[in-house]
Amino acid sequence: MTKSELIExxxxxxxVQLPEKDVELAVKAILDCMAHSLANGERIEVRxxxxxxxxxRPPRVGRNPKTGEAVSLSGKYVPHFKAGKELRERVNAGMKx
Amino acid sequence: xxxxxxxxxEHLFEELGLNKREAKEMVEMFFEEIRSALExxxxxxxxxxxxxxxxxKKQRPGRNPKTGEEIPISAxxxVVFRPGQKLKLKVETxxxxx
Numbered sequence: 001m002t003k004s005e006l007i008e009x010x011x012x013x014x015x016v017q018l019p020e021k022d023v024e025l026a027v028k029a030i031l032d033c034m035a036h037s038l039a040n041g042e043r044i045e046v047r048x049x050x051x052x053x054x055x056x057r058p059p060r061v062g063r064n065p066k067t068g069e070a071v072s073l074s075g076k077y078v079p080h081f082k083a084g085k086e087l088r089e090r091v092n093a094g095m096k097x
Numbered sequence: 098x099x100x101x102x103x104x105x106x107e108h109l110f111e112e113l114g115l116n117k118r119e120a121k122e123m124v125e126m127f128f129e130e131i132r133s134a135l136e137x138x139x140x141x142x143x144x145x146x147x148x149x150x151x152x153x154k155k156q157r158p159g160r161n162p163k164t165g166e167e168i169p170i171s172a173x174x175x176v177v178f179r180p181g182q183k184l185k186l187k188v189e190t191x192x193x194x195x
C-alpha cells in the first residue's frame with residue numbers, strides 16, 4: 001500500500017466525511033509531525049501500533065567503495081521502530097489465516 | 098515527552114482546522130489502515146517517511162529467561178520499519194543527549 005492508496009482508503013472509510021484533498025493534507029501533516037518529532041529527538045508512542053525512537057550509531061572509519069580510501073564518519077542517529085502488541089499479534093495471526 | 102495520538106490530533110486541529118472529532122478519527126484511522134494492510138500481508142510504503150516491510154521468521158530455539166528452560170520460538174511474521182532517505186537525513190544531524 002502506497003501513500004496515495006492510504007489516502008484513498010481513508011477518504012472512503014472514515015465515518016467523518018472529508019474531501020480526499022483534505023485527507024491528503026491530513027496524512028501529509030501527520031507524517032511531517034512524526035518526522036519533525038524524531039528530528040528533535042522526541043520519541044513517538046502510539047498504543048497498539050508501536051513506538052519510534054532514535055538509536056545512536058557511533059563514529060566509524062568507512063571506505064569510499066570506488067577508491068578504497070578511508071573516510072572517517074561521524075556518529076549519527078537513526079530512526080528505530082518497535083511494533084506494539086496489537087500490531088505484532090495481528091500481523092502474526094494474518095500469516096496463519 | 099513523547100509524541101502521542103492526542104498530540105498529533107491537536108496538531109491537525111491547529112494546522113488544518115479539522116474539528117477535534119475529525120482530527121481524532123483521522124489519526125486513529127491512519128494507524129488502523131496501516132495495521133490492517135500489514136495484517137493482510139501488504140508492505141506499506143510512505144514515500145519520504147519510510148516503508149513498513151514484513152519478514153517471515155523461521156522457528157528458532159529459545160529459552161525462558163526466568164527458568165532457563167528451553168522452548169522453541171515459533172515461526173512468525175514480523176514488521177520491520179525501513180526509514181526513507183528524507184527521514185534519515187532529518188534525524189541524523191540530531192545532536193541531542195539520547
